Amino acid sequence: MGQGELVQIGSITISPALINTACAWASSFDQLQALYLTSLTGAVTTRTSTLKGYNESSSCGVVFTSSSTSSLNSYGYSPLPLSVYLGWVKEILSDAIASSNRKPLKPFIISITACSTEELVPMISLVQELRSTPMFSSLIAIELNTSCPNVSHASPSGYAPSSIRPLLRTLYEAHMRDKSLVIGLKLPPYTHRGQFDDMISLLMEFNYNDANKGRCNSFAFLTCTNTLGNSLLFPDQVTEALRTPESKVTTEFAVPTAVGGLAGDAIHALSLGNVYTFHQLLLENDGLRGISIIGVGGVTSPAALARMHKAGASVVGIATLLGKEGIRAFELLSN
Numbered sequence: 001m002g003q004g005e006l007v008q009i010g011s012i013t014i015s016p017a018l019i020n021t022a023c024a025w026a027s028s029f030d031q032l033q034a035l036y037l038t039s040l041t042g043a044v045t046t047r048t049s050t051l052k053g054y055n056e057s058s059s060c061g062v063v064f065t066s067s068s069t070s071s072l073n074s075y076g077y078s079p080l081p082l083s084v085y086l087g088w089v090k091e092i093l094s095d096a097i098a099s100s101n102r103k104p105l106k107p108f109i110i111s112i113t114a115c116s117t118e119e120l121v122p123m124i125s126l127v128q129e130l131r132s133t134p135m136f137s138s139l140i141a142i143e144l145n146t147s148c149p150n151v152s153h154a155s156p157s158g159y160a161p162s163s164i165r166p167l168l169r170t171l172y173e174a175h176m177r178d179k180s181l182v183i184g185l186k187l188p189p190y191t192h193r194g195q196f197d198d199m200i201s202l203l204m205e206f207n208y209n210d211a212n213k214g215r216c217n218s219f220a221f222l223t224c225t226n227t228l229g230n231s232l233l234f235p236d237q238v239t240e241a242l243r244t245p246e247s248k249v250t251t252e253f254a255v256p257t258a259v260g261g262l263a264g265d266a267i268h269a270l271s272l273g274n275v276y277t278f279h280q281l282l283l284e285n286d287g288l289r290g291i292s293i294i295g296v297g298g299v300t301s302p303a304a305l306a307r308m309h310k311a312g313a314s315v316v317g318i319a320t321l322l323g324k325e326g327i328r329a330f331e332l333l334s335n
């Protein structure tokens, strides 16, 4: 599967097969609009939001390594609630529709997270409310983030798949009520086979028989991988250490929290391995075979992008390179 090709994931179409993933550089209206307007992205993913907004502390931030295109970040979720992102998505899509006489194809992937079904249910309703406008229905997908490593006292739920069963059941029910709703899961990087098997077993619980498609699954895609948690860098390893506004002095570590989520070149091999293993395992099951993989992690060159496709990704995503280069990142990858 090449980057220039058109990829169909459920009711959404991604072309080119290159996108940004949920990150701090897909957080504001201007950032999302710029990501939408460039012809080099096939979809735009919003930063992960919650129902009410996340309480961001001054120790949240990101640093880049000096020796490679890697990053370490201590961010949790967006301080802005889901409703703000949906308002922006509506505005950007409406503008795109008004300025062209045909329906724009480029979709948004709305990254969300919730710690309970009580929180998730109204979030799905908000998304479905926006999708009820016929023009938007095939332009908005949901990605459930199960893998942020930086939330204190909350380990990434993707490492304990049974803990997200209730959330997945809620999403499954939403999909069964409206099969055009495209839902994906953002997964953490796994390091051994048992972790993959546990996630595959959980996904199999949401297989069903469809009159047209036969055996299929309520989840349309897996985004592999998020950052590698509990990683530590020292100030001399990064271009500029993160300082909190209170203390102008560089902290002992590259980020004030000491540990954070590692991304970019430093996790590329691990992300490739995750994409490859899931690709193989999904093919082994009738219901799971139709699930697409969005490959993410250390895609910082055209060669890395090609490797993601070779490992089994149908769409490729970037965060660190976007943070370092801005929108130009997509040009660097497209050359």
Ligand SMILES: Cc1cc2nc3c(=O)[nH]c(=O)nc-3n(C[C@H](O)[C@H](O)[C@H](O)COP(=O)(O)O)c2cc1C
Binding pocket: 021, 022, 023, 024, 025, 047, 048, 061, 062, 071, 073, 075, 076, 077, 078, 111, 145, 148, 186, 225, 226, 227, 262, 263, 264, 265, 267, 296, 297, 298, 299, 317, 318, 319, 320, 321, 323
């Ligand atoms: C600063 C920063 C913020 C991020 N925020 C999110 C987020 O809100 N939600 C999410 O699912 N992933 C988040 N990620 C993870 C990225 O989407 C991506 O999975 C990861 O960084 C690996 O891709 P990369 O090597 O291209 O950076 C973030 C990554 C970075 C660097």
